[in-house]
Amino acid sequence: xxxxxxxxxxxxLRQIGADRxxxxxxxxxxxxxxxxxxxxxxxxxxxxxxxxxSIPMKDAAFLSRCSDPDLRRAWRRRIEDHDGDPDPENGxxxxxxxxxxxxxAVGLDPQYVASCEGVMPATRFAVDAYVRFVREAPFxxxxxxxxxxxxxxxxxxxRIAGLLEHYDFATEETLAYFRRRLNEAPKDVAFGLSYVxxxxxxxxxxxxxxxALTFKTDVLWAxxxxxxxxxxxxxxxxxxxxxxxxxxxxxxx
Amino acid sequence: xxxxxxxxxxxxLRQIGADRxxxxxxxxxxxxxxxxxxxxxxxxxxxxxxxxxSIPMKDAAFLSRCSDPDLRRAWRRRIEDHDGDPDPENGxxxxxxxxxxxxxAVGLDPQYVASCEGVMPATRFAVDAYVRFVREAPFxxxxxxxxxxxxxxxxxxxRIAGLLEHYDFATEETLAYFRRRLNEAPKDVAFGLSYVxxxxxxxxxxxxxxxALTFKTDVLWAxxxxxxxxxxxxxxxxxxxxxxxxxxxxxxx
Numbered sequence: 001x002x003x004x005x006x007x008x009x010x011x012x013l014r015q016i017g018a019d020r021x022x023x024x025x026x027x028x029x030x031x032x033x034x035x036x037x038x039x040x041x042x043x044x045x046x047x048x049x050x051x052x053x054s055i056p057m058k059d060a061a062f063l064s065r066c067s068d069p070d071l072r073r074a075w076r077r078r079i080e081d082h083d084g085d086p087d088p089e090n091g092x093x094x095x096x097x098x099x100x101x102x103x104x105a106v107g108l109d110p111q112y113v114a115s116c117e118g119v120m121p122a123t124r125f126a127v128d129a130y131v132r133f134v135r136e137a138p139f140x141x142x143x144x145x146x147x148x149x150x151x152x153x154x155x156x157x158x159r160i161a162g163l164l165e166h167y168d169f170a171t172e173e174t175l176a177y178f179r180r181r182l183n184e185a186p187k188d189v190a191f192g193l194s195y196v197x198x199x200x201x202x203x204x205x206x207x208x209x210x211x212a213l214t215f216k217t218d219v220l221w222a223x224x225x226x227x228x229x230x231x232x233x234x235x236x237x238x239x240x241x242x243x244x245x246x247x248x249x250x251x252x253x
Numbered sequence: 254x255x256x257x258x259x260x261x262x263x264x265x266l267r268q269i270g271a272d273r274x275x276x277x278x279x280x281x282x283x284x285x286x287x288x289x290x291x292x293x294x295x296x297x298x299x300x301x302x303x304x305x306x307s308i309p310m311k312d313a314a315f316l317s318r319c320s321d322p323d324l325r326r327a328w329r330r331r332i333e334d335h336d337g338d339p340d341p342e343n344g345x346x347x348x349x350x351x352x353x354x355x356x357x358a359v360g361l362d363p364q365y366v367a368s369c370e371g372v373m374p375a376t377r378f379a380v381d382a383y384v385r386f387v388r389e390a391p392f393x394x395x396x397x398x399x400x401x402x403x404x405x406x407x408x409x410x411x412r413i414a415g416l417l418e419h420y421d422f423a424t425e426e427t428l429a430y431f432r433r434r435l436n437e438a439p440k441d442v443a444f445g446l447s448y449v450x451x452x453x454x455x456x457x458x459x460x461x462x463x464x465a466l467t468f469k470t471d472v473l474w475a476x477x478x479x480x481x482x483x484x485x486x487x488x489x490x491x492x493x494x495x496x497x498x499x500x501x502x503x504x505x506x
Contacts, residue, residue, distance in 0.1 A: 053322060057320065057325075065310070069367075070339075073336050086327055131317070
Protein backbone atom coordinates (compact mmCIF):
# COMPACT_ATOMS: atom_id res chain seq x y z
CA UNK A 1 0.00 0.00 0.00
CA UNK A 2 1.31 3.47 -0.79
CA UNK A 3 1.38 6.08 1.88
CA UNK A 4 -0.97 9.03 1.69
CA UNK A 5 0.38 12.43 0.76
CA UNK A 6 1.06 14.72 3.70
CA UNK A 7 -2.04 16.80 2.92
CA UNK A 8 -4.30 13.80 2.48
CA UNK A 9 -3.02 12.30 5.70
CA UNK A 10 -3.64 15.54 7.60
CA UNK A 11 -7.15 15.72 6.14
CA UNK A 12 -7.75 12.15 7.28
CA LEU A 13 -6.71 13.02 10.84
CA ARG A 14 -8.98 16.07 10.83
CA GLN A 15 -11.86 13.98 9.56
CA ILE A 16 -11.54 11.74 12.60
CA GLY A 17 -12.36 14.80 14.71
CA ALA A 18 -15.24 15.78 12.45
CA ASP A 19 -16.70 12.30 12.81
CA ARG A 20 -15.97 11.35 16.39
CA UNK A 21 -14.85 14.24 18.63
CA UNK A 22 -16.90 14.61 21.80
CA UNK A 23 -18.24 18.04 20.87
CA UNK A 24 -20.96 16.01 19.17
CA UNK A 25 -21.94 14.11 22.31
CA UNK A 26 -25.45 14.90 23.60
CA UNK A 27 -24.10 15.55 27.09
CA UNK A 28 -22.03 18.45 25.81
CA UNK A 29 -24.95 19.80 23.81
CA UNK A 30 -27.07 19.70 26.94
CA UNK A 31 -24.33 21.31 29.02
CA UNK A 32 -23.62 24.11 26.60
CA UNK A 33 -27.26 24.93 25.96
CA UNK A 34 -28.05 25.45 29.62
CA UNK A 35 -30.18 22.33 29.95
CA UNK A 36 -28.08 20.63 32.65
CA UNK A 37 -29.26 20.63 36.24
CA UNK A 38 -26.78 21.90 38.84
CA UNK A 39 -26.21 18.27 39.89
CA UNK A 40 -25.41 17.23 36.35
CA UNK A 41 -22.88 20.02 36.11
CA UNK A 42 -21.38 18.89 39.40
CA UNK A 43 -21.13 15.29 38.21
CA UNK A 44 -19.36 16.49 35.08
CA UNK A 45 -16.90 18.58 37.13
CA UNK A 46 -16.16 15.68 39.50
CA UNK A 47 -15.54 13.15 36.75
CA UNK A 48 -13.72 15.43 34.37
CA UNK A 49 -11.34 16.32 37.20
CA UNK A 50 -10.04 12.78 37.04
CA UNK A 51 -9.12 13.34 33.41
CA UNK A 52 -7.53 16.72 34.15
CA UNK A 53 -5.39 15.44 36.95
CA SER A 54 -4.25 12.39 34.98
CA ILE A 55 -3.03 14.41 32.00
CA PRO A 56 0.33 15.31 33.58
CA MET A 57 0.89 11.61 34.32
CA LYS A 58 0.21 10.88 30.67
CA ASP A 59 2.65 13.57 29.58
CA ALA A 60 5.26 12.35 32.04
CA ALA A 61 4.82 8.83 30.67
CA PHE A 62 5.63 10.28 27.27
CA LEU A 63 8.68 12.16 28.57
CA SER A 64 9.90 9.00 30.24
CA ARG A 65 10.17 7.40 26.78
CA CYS A 66 11.75 10.36 25.16
CA SER A 67 15.52 10.14 24.78
CA ASP A 68 15.85 13.43 22.87
CA PRO A 69 16.42 16.31 25.32
CA ASP A 70 15.07 18.85 22.80
CA LEU A 71 11.81 16.99 22.42
CA ARG A 72 11.55 16.64 26.20
CA ARG A 73 12.11 20.36 26.68
CA ALA A 74 9.34 21.17 24.21
CA TRP A 75 6.89 18.64 25.67
CA ARG A 76 7.52 19.46 29.32
CA ARG A 77 5.43 22.64 29.10
CA ARG A 78 2.29 20.50 29.03
CA ILE A 79 3.00 19.23 32.53
CA GLU A 80 3.75 22.74 33.77
CA ASP A 81 0.55 24.09 32.17
CA HIS A 82 -1.55 21.57 34.06
CA ASP A 83 0.23 21.18 37.37
CA GLY A 84 1.42 24.78 37.77
CA ASP A 85 4.17 25.69 40.19
CA PRO A 86 4.55 24.48 43.79
CA ASP A 87 3.70 27.93 45.13
CA PRO A 88 0.97 29.43 42.95
CA GLU A 89 1.39 32.82 44.64
CA ASN A 90 4.86 33.04 43.13
CA GLY A 91 4.39 31.11 39.97
CA UNK A 92 1.89 29.57 37.65
CA UNK A 93 -1.45 28.43 38.96
CA UNK A 94 -1.89 25.59 36.48
CA UNK A 95 -4.98 23.98 34.96
CA UNK A 96 -5.68 21.61 37.84
CA UNK A 97 -6.02 24.41 40.35
CA UNK A 98 -8.18 26.34 37.86
CA UNK A 99 -10.43 23.31 37.58
CA UNK A 100 -10.78 23.17 41.36
CA UNK A 101 -11.89 26.82 41.32
CA UNK A 102 -14.59 25.81 38.88
CA UNK A 103 -15.51 22.98 41.27
CA UNK A 104 -15.92 25.48 44.07
CA ALA A 105 -17.99 27.75 41.85
CA VAL A 106 -20.46 24.97 41.07
CA GLY A 107 -20.92 24.34 44.80
CA LEU A 108 -18.52 21.46 45.40
CA ASP A 109 -15.88 21.08 48.07
CA PRO A 110 -12.60 21.26 46.10
CA GLN A 111 -10.94 18.83 48.51
CA TYR A 112 -13.64 16.28 47.82
CA VAL A 113 -13.18 16.73 44.09
CA ALA A 114 -9.38 16.47 44.41
CA SER A 115 -9.75 13.22 46.36
CA CYS A 116 -11.32 11.63 43.24
CA GLU A 117 -13.49 9.59 45.59
CA GLY A 118 -16.75 10.00 43.74
CA VAL A 119 -15.35 9.39 40.27
CA MET A 120 -17.13 6.63 38.35
CA PRO A 121 -15.18 3.46 37.57
CA ALA A 122 -15.96 3.90 33.88
CA THR A 123 -14.24 7.29 33.96
CA ARG A 124 -11.17 5.75 35.57
CA PHE A 125 -11.06 2.90 33.07
CA ALA A 126 -11.15 5.25 30.12
CA VAL A 127 -8.63 7.73 31.50
CA ASP A 128 -6.26 5.06 32.80
CA ALA A 129 -6.37 3.40 29.38
CA TYR A 130 -5.13 6.66 27.88
CA VAL A 131 -2.21 6.96 30.31
CA ARG A 132 -1.30 3.34 29.62
CA PHE A 133 -1.55 3.86 25.88
CA VAL A 134 0.91 6.74 25.98
CA ARG A 135 3.27 4.68 28.11
CA GLU A 136 3.18 1.63 25.86
CA ALA A 137 2.09 2.39 22.32
CA PRO A 138 4.57 3.06 19.50
CA PHE A 139 6.15 6.46 19.98
CA UNK A 140 4.46 8.28 17.11
CA UNK A 141 1.10 6.80 18.09
CA UNK A 142 1.62 8.21 21.57
CA UNK A 143 2.07 11.67 20.04
CA UNK A 144 -0.87 11.17 17.68
CA UNK A 145 -3.17 10.40 20.59
CA UNK A 146 -2.69 13.99 21.78
CA UNK A 147 -4.07 15.42 18.54
CA UNK A 148 -7.63 15.72 19.79
CA UNK A 149 -6.30 19.15 20.75
CA UNK A 150 -6.75 19.98 17.07
CA UNK A 151 -10.48 20.02 17.76
CA UNK A 152 -10.42 21.53 21.26
CA UNK A 153 -10.56 25.25 20.61
CA UNK A 154 -14.00 25.01 19.01
CA UNK A 155 -15.47 23.19 21.98
CA UNK A 156 -13.80 25.50 24.48
CA UNK A 157 -15.23 28.55 22.74
CA UNK A 158 -18.73 27.02 22.62
CA ARG A 159 -18.43 26.06 26.24
CA ILE A 160 -17.33 29.45 27.48
CA ALA A 161 -20.13 31.17 25.57
CA GLY A 162 -22.76 28.59 26.54
CA LEU A 163 -21.89 28.45 30.23
CA LEU A 164 -21.65 32.25 30.53
CA GLU A 165 -25.05 32.61 28.94
CA HIS A 166 -26.90 29.95 30.87
CA TYR A 167 -25.43 29.38 34.34
CA ASP A 168 -25.04 31.68 37.32
CA PHE A 169 -21.78 30.08 38.43
CA ALA A 170 -20.10 30.96 35.15
CA THR A 171 -17.83 33.99 35.14
CA GLU A 172 -14.52 34.76 33.43
CA GLU A 173 -12.88 33.87 36.74
CA THR A 174 -14.55 30.48 37.21
CA LEU A 175 -14.11 29.56 33.53
CA ALA A 176 -10.43 30.56 33.51
CA TYR A 177 -9.48 26.94 32.83
CA PHE A 178 -11.11 26.99 29.38
CA ARG A 179 -10.01 30.49 28.47
CA ARG A 180 -6.43 29.53 29.28
CA ARG A 181 -6.55 26.35 27.23
CA LEU A 182 -7.46 28.47 24.20
CA ASN A 183 -3.92 29.85 24.42
CA GLU A 184 -2.08 26.73 25.48
CA ALA A 185 -3.57 24.02 23.29
CA PRO A 186 -2.76 25.54 19.87
CA LYS A 187 0.97 25.71 20.71
CA ASP A 188 0.95 22.11 21.83
CA VAL A 189 -0.97 20.82 18.89
CA ALA A 190 1.04 22.62 16.20
CA PHE A 191 4.10 20.84 17.50
CA GLY A 192 2.38 17.44 17.81
CA LEU A 193 0.76 17.64 14.39
CA SER A 194 3.94 18.43 12.51
CA TYR A 195 5.73 15.69 14.43
CA VAL A 196 3.10 13.11 13.44
CA UNK A 197 3.00 14.27 9.82
CA UNK A 198 6.81 14.17 9.59
CA UNK A 199 7.29 10.82 11.24
CA UNK A 200 4.43 8.85 9.71
CA UNK A 201 6.08 7.93 6.49
CA UNK A 202 4.65 4.56 5.52
CA UNK A 203 1.00 3.64 5.07
CA UNK A 204 1.27 1.40 8.14
CA UNK A 205 2.56 4.25 10.26
CA UNK A 206 -0.19 6.54 9.03
CA UNK A 207 -2.78 3.91 9.88
CA UNK A 208 -1.28 3.52 13.32
CA UNK A 209 -1.39 7.27 13.96
CA UNK A 210 -4.99 7.48 12.75
CA UNK A 211 -5.92 4.56 14.99
CA ALA A 212 -4.27 6.28 17.95
CA LEU A 213 -6.27 9.43 17.37
CA THR A 214 -9.45 7.39 16.98
CA PHE A 215 -8.65 5.62 20.25
CA LYS A 216 -8.31 8.98 21.96
CA THR A 217 -11.69 10.15 20.69
CA ASP A 218 -13.07 6.92 22.17
CA VAL A 219 -11.47 7.78 25.54
CA LEU A 220 -13.25 11.14 25.55
CA TRP A 221 -16.57 9.84 24.26
CA ALA A 222 -16.71 6.96 26.74
CA UNK A 223 -16.39 9.41 29.64
CA UNK A 224 -19.46 11.30 28.46
CA UNK A 225 -21.46 8.15 27.81
CA UNK A 226 -20.78 7.08 31.38
CA UNK A 227 -21.77 10.50 32.67
CA UNK A 228 -24.97 10.50 30.62
CA UNK A 229 -25.94 7.02 31.70
CA UNK A 230 -25.39 7.79 35.38
CA UNK A 231 -26.70 11.32 35.67
CA UNK A 232 -29.03 11.96 32.71
CA UNK A 233 -30.69 8.88 31.30
CA UNK A 234 -31.46 6.33 32.52
CA UNK A 235 -29.77 8.01 35.48
CA UNK A 236 -28.42 4.82 37.02
CA UNK A 237 -25.49 5.94 39.15
CA UNK A 238 -22.99 3.10 39.54
CA UNK A 239 -22.21 1.75 43.03
CA UNK A 240 -19.77 3.95 44.93
CA UNK A 241 -19.93 6.91 42.58
CA UNK A 242 -20.97 10.41 43.67
CA UNK A 243 -24.68 10.92 44.30
CA UNK A 244 -26.30 14.33 44.41
CA UNK A 245 -26.70 15.22 48.06
CA UNK A 246 -23.99 12.95 49.32
CA UNK A 247 -20.53 14.25 50.30
CA UNK A 248 -18.88 16.84 48.22
CA UNK A 249 -21.24 19.76 48.54
CA UNK A 250 -19.58 22.85 49.93
CA UNK A 251 -20.63 23.78 53.43
CA UNK A 252 -23.14 26.63 53.28
CA UNK A 253 -21.46 29.98 53.50
CA UNK B 254 9.58 -8.59 62.57
CA UNK B 255 9.35 -5.15 64.15
CA UNK B 256 10.15 -2.11 62.11
CA UNK B 257 13.28 -0.12 62.89
CA UNK B 258 12.94 3.26 64.57
CA UNK B 259 13.07 6.22 62.22
CA UNK B 260 16.62 7.06 63.35
CA UNK B 261 17.89 3.49 63.06
CA UNK B 262 16.34 3.19 59.63
CA UNK B 263 17.96 6.43 58.47
CA UNK B 264 21.31 5.24 59.82
CA UNK B 265 20.89 2.01 57.89
CA LEU B 266 20.27 3.89 54.66
CA ARG B 267 23.33 6.06 55.28
CA GLN B 268 25.43 2.97 55.97
CA ILE B 269 24.59 1.67 52.51
CA GLY B 270 26.35 4.73 51.15
CA ALA B 271 29.30 4.30 53.47
CA ASP B 272 29.69 0.70 52.30
CA ARG B 273 28.85 0.83 48.62
CA UNK B 274 28.70 4.33 47.10
CA UNK B 275 30.89 4.78 44.04
CA UNK B 276 33.14 7.36 45.67
CA UNK B 277 35.09 4.30 46.79
CA UNK B 278 35.57 2.95 43.29
CA UNK B 279 39.21 2.93 42.11
CA UNK B 280 38.25 4.71 38.89
CA UNK B 281 37.08 7.72 40.83
CA UNK B 282 40.18 7.67 43.00
CA UNK B 283 42.29 7.65 39.86
CA UNK B 284 40.23 10.41 38.26
CA UNK B 285 40.28 12.69 41.26
CA UNK B 286 43.98 12.25 41.98
CA UNK B 287 45.02 13.31 38.49
CA UNK B 288 46.13 9.84 37.41
CA UNK B 289 43.76 9.48 34.46
CA UNK B 290 45.03 9.93 30.93
CA UNK B 291 43.11 12.40 28.75
CA UNK B 292 41.56 9.42 26.94
CA UNK B 293 40.35 7.91 30.19
CA UNK B 294 38.74 11.20 31.12
CA UNK B 295 37.10 11.31 27.69
CA UNK B 296 35.77 7.77 28.06
CA UNK B 297 34.30 8.72 31.43
CA UNK B 298 32.65 11.83 29.97
CA UNK B 299 31.17 9.87 27.05
CA UNK B 300 29.73 7.09 29.16
CA UNK B 301 28.59 9.23 32.05
CA UNK B 302 26.69 11.38 29.56
CA UNK B 303 24.38 8.45 28.96
CA UNK B 304 23.54 8.42 32.65
CA UNK B 305 23.03 12.20 32.72
CA UNK B 306 20.71 12.28 29.79
CA SER B 307 18.66 9.34 31.04
CA ILE B 308 17.98 10.93 34.43
CA PRO B 309 15.09 13.10 33.19
CA MET B 310 13.49 9.99 31.67
CA LYS B 311 13.80 8.31 35.05
CA ASP B 312 12.21 11.28 36.79
CA ALA B 313 9.46 11.46 34.19
CA ALA B 314 8.79 7.74 34.75
CA PHE B 315 8.33 8.59 38.40
CA LEU B 316 6.01 11.53 37.64
CA SER B 317 3.97 9.32 35.36
CA ARG B 318 3.11 7.14 38.37
CA CYS B 319 2.43 10.00 40.67
CA SER B 320 -1.25 10.84 41.15
CA ASP B 321 -0.64 13.57 43.74
CA PRO B 322 -0.26 16.96 42.00
CA ASP B 323 1.70 18.36 44.98
CA LEU B 324 4.26 15.58 44.80
CA ARG B 325 4.51 16.02 41.05
CA ARG B 326 5.09 19.76 41.42
CA ALA B 327 7.91 19.13 43.91
CA TRP B 328 9.53 16.38 41.85
CA ARG B 329 9.29 18.13 38.49
CA ARG B 330 12.23 20.42 39.34
CA ARG B 331 14.57 17.49 38.83
CA ILE B 332 13.66 17.29 35.16
CA GLU B 333 14.02 21.04 34.75
CA ASP B 334 17.41 21.00 36.51
CA HIS B 335 18.74 18.45 34.05
CA ASP B 336 17.04 19.35 30.79
CA GLY B 337 17.00 23.12 31.23
CA ASP B 338 14.71 25.32 29.15
CA PRO B 339 14.10 25.11 25.39
CA ASP B 340 15.99 28.36 24.83
CA PRO B 341 18.98 28.47 27.21
CA GLU B 342 19.65 32.12 26.33
CA ASN B 343 16.35 33.04 27.94
CA GLY B 344 16.12 30.38 30.57
CA UNK B 345 17.95 27.71 32.43
CA UNK B 346 20.86 25.96 30.80
CA UNK B 347 20.36 22.64 32.57
CA UNK B 348 22.78 19.89 33.60
CA UNK B 349 22.83 18.11 30.26
CA UNK B 350 24.09 21.17 28.42
CA UNK B 351 26.62 21.78 31.20
CA UNK B 352 27.87 18.24 30.75
CA UNK B 353 28.30 18.85 27.02
CA UNK B 354 30.43 21.89 27.84
CA UNK B 355 32.62 19.60 29.93
CA UNK B 356 32.76 17.24 26.94
CA UNK B 357 33.99 20.05 24.76
CA ALA B 358 36.56 21.08 27.36
CA VAL B 359 38.06 17.59 27.44
CA GLY B 360 38.46 17.69 23.66
CA LEU B 361 35.36 15.86 22.50
CA ASP B 362 32.82 16.86 19.90
CA PRO B 363 29.66 17.56 21.93
CA GLN B 364 27.47 16.32 19.10
CA TYR B 365 29.27 13.01 19.14
CA VAL B 366 28.80 12.74 22.88
CA ALA B 367 25.12 13.69 22.61
CA SER B 368 24.61 10.99 19.99
CA CYS B 369 25.52 8.36 22.63
CA GLU B 370 27.09 6.34 19.81
CA GLY B 371 30.25 5.36 21.65
CA VAL B 372 28.58 4.43 24.92
CA MET B 373 29.41 0.92 26.14
CA PRO B 374 26.58 -1.62 26.23
CA ALA B 375 27.33 -2.26 29.92
CA THR B 376 26.68 1.42 30.62
CA ARG B 377 23.35 1.23 28.81
CA PHE B 378 22.32 -1.93 30.62
CA ALA B 379 22.98 -0.41 34.03
CA VAL B 380 21.34 2.94 33.29
CA ASP B 381 18.35 1.44 31.50
CA ALA B 382 17.84 -0.89 34.48
CA TYR B 383 17.57 2.18 36.68
CA VAL B 384 14.95 3.86 34.48
CA ARG B 385 12.99 0.61 34.36
CA PHE B 386 13.23 0.20 38.12
CA VAL B 387 11.74 3.62 38.73
CA ARG B 388 8.96 2.87 36.28
CA GLU B 389 8.06 -0.51 37.78
CA ALA B 390 9.18 -0.89 41.39
CA PRO B 391 6.91 -0.15 44.34
CA PHE B 392 6.42 3.58 44.67
CA UNK B 393 8.47 4.16 47.83
CA UNK B 394 11.27 1.99 46.45
CA UNK B 395 11.33 4.23 43.39
CA UNK B 396 11.86 7.24 45.65
CA UNK B 397 14.43 5.39 47.76
CA UNK B 398 16.52 4.64 44.68
CA UNK B 399 17.16 8.38 44.33
CA UNK B 400 18.75 8.60 47.77
CA UNK B 401 22.30 8.09 46.51
CA UNK B 402 22.07 11.88 46.38
CA UNK B 403 22.61 11.71 50.13
CA UNK B 404 26.20 10.82 49.35
CA UNK B 405 26.72 13.00 46.29
CA UNK B 406 27.93 16.27 47.75
CA UNK B 407 31.09 14.68 49.13
CA UNK B 408 32.06 13.20 45.80
CA UNK B 409 31.25 16.41 43.92
CA UNK B 410 33.44 18.44 46.26
CA UNK B 411 36.33 15.96 45.92
CA ARG B 412 35.89 15.94 42.18
CA ILE B 413 35.87 19.71 41.78
CA ALA B 414 38.99 20.06 43.93
CA GLY B 415 40.80 17.12 42.35
CA LEU B 416 40.05 18.04 38.75
CA LEU B 417 40.95 21.71 39.28
CA GLU B 418 44.25 20.69 40.83
CA HIS B 419 45.30 18.09 38.30
CA TYR B 420 43.86 18.77 34.84
CA ASP B 421 44.28 21.67 32.47
CA PHE B 422 40.74 21.38 31.11
CA ALA B 423 39.27 21.98 34.54
CA THR B 424 37.98 25.47 35.30
CA GLU B 425 34.99 26.76 37.22
CA GLU B 426 33.30 27.16 33.84
CA THR B 427 33.90 23.62 32.61
CA LEU B 428 33.06 22.08 35.98
CA ALA B 429 29.86 24.09 36.32
CA TYR B 430 27.85 20.87 36.24
CA PHE B 431 29.28 19.65 39.54
CA ARG B 432 29.22 23.05 41.24
CA ARG B 433 25.57 23.38 40.34
CA ARG B 434 24.69 19.94 41.64
CA LEU B 435 26.06 20.98 45.03
CA ASN B 436 23.10 23.36 45.23
CA GLU B 437 20.46 21.22 43.57
CA ALA B 438 21.01 17.79 45.06
CA PRO B 439 20.54 18.69 48.75
CA LYS B 440 17.07 20.14 48.07
CA ASP B 441 16.07 17.02 46.18
CA VAL B 442 17.42 14.61 48.72
CA ALA B 443 15.92 16.29 51.79
CA PHE B 444 12.53 15.83 50.21
CA GLY B 445 13.19 12.22 49.12
CA LEU B 446 14.64 11.18 52.45
CA SER B 447 11.77 12.43 54.56
CA TYR B 448 9.34 10.84 52.13
CA VAL B 449 11.03 7.46 52.44
CA UNK B 450 11.33 7.71 56.22
CA UNK B 451 7.67 8.69 56.54
CA UNK B 452 6.29 6.08 54.19
CA UNK B 453 8.38 3.06 55.16
CA UNK B 454 6.39 1.98 58.16
CA UNK B 455 6.73 -1.78 58.31
CA UNK B 456 9.92 -3.81 58.44
CA UNK B 457 9.11 -5.17 54.97
CA UNK B 458 8.80 -1.65 53.56
CA UNK B 459 12.06 -0.61 55.18
CA UNK B 460 13.80 -3.65 53.70
CA UNK B 461 12.37 -2.80 50.31
CA UNK B 462 13.61 0.80 50.51
CA UNK B 463 17.07 -0.34 51.62
CA UNK B 464 17.19 -2.85 48.77
CA ALA B 465 16.24 -0.10 46.31
CA LEU B 466 19.06 2.12 47.51
CA THR B 467 21.47 -0.82 47.35
CA PHE B 468 20.31 -1.50 43.80
CA LYS B 469 21.05 2.10 42.88
CA THR B 470 24.58 1.92 44.28
CA ASP B 471 24.99 -1.16 42.08
CA VAL B 472 23.85 0.83 39.04
CA LEU B 473 26.54 3.44 39.71
CA TRP B 474 29.27 0.96 40.59
CA ALA B 475 28.66 -1.20 37.52
CA UNK B 476 29.17 1.80 35.26
CA UNK B 477 32.62 2.39 36.73
CA UNK B 478 33.58 -1.27 36.62
CA UNK B 479 32.76 -1.27 32.92
CA UNK B 480 34.76 1.90 32.40
CA UNK B 481 37.73 0.52 34.29
CA UNK B 482 37.68 -2.77 32.45
CA UNK B 483 37.51 -1.09 29.06
CA UNK B 484 39.83 1.88 29.50
CA UNK B 485 42.13 1.13 32.46
CA UNK B 486 42.77 -2.53 33.12
CA UNK B 487 42.77 -4.84 31.35
CA UNK B 488 41.78 -2.15 28.86
CA UNK B 489 39.60 -4.37 26.70
CA UNK B 490 37.21 -2.01 24.95
CA UNK B 491 33.99 -3.84 24.01
CA UNK B 492 32.99 -4.09 20.34
CA UNK B 493 31.41 -0.91 19.03
CA UNK B 494 32.34 1.27 22.00
CA UNK B 495 34.38 4.47 21.66
CA UNK B 496 38.10 3.99 21.05
CA UNK B 497 40.64 6.72 21.66
CA UNK B 498 41.43 8.19 18.28
CA UNK B 499 38.22 7.18 16.63
CA UNK B 500 35.37 9.63 16.06
CA UNK B 501 34.45 12.05 18.70
CA UNK B 502 37.58 14.14 18.99
CA UNK B 503 36.96 17.81 18.35
CA UNK B 504 38.34 19.13 15.10
CA UNK B 505 41.56 21.01 15.82
CA UNK B 506 40.94 24.67 16.38
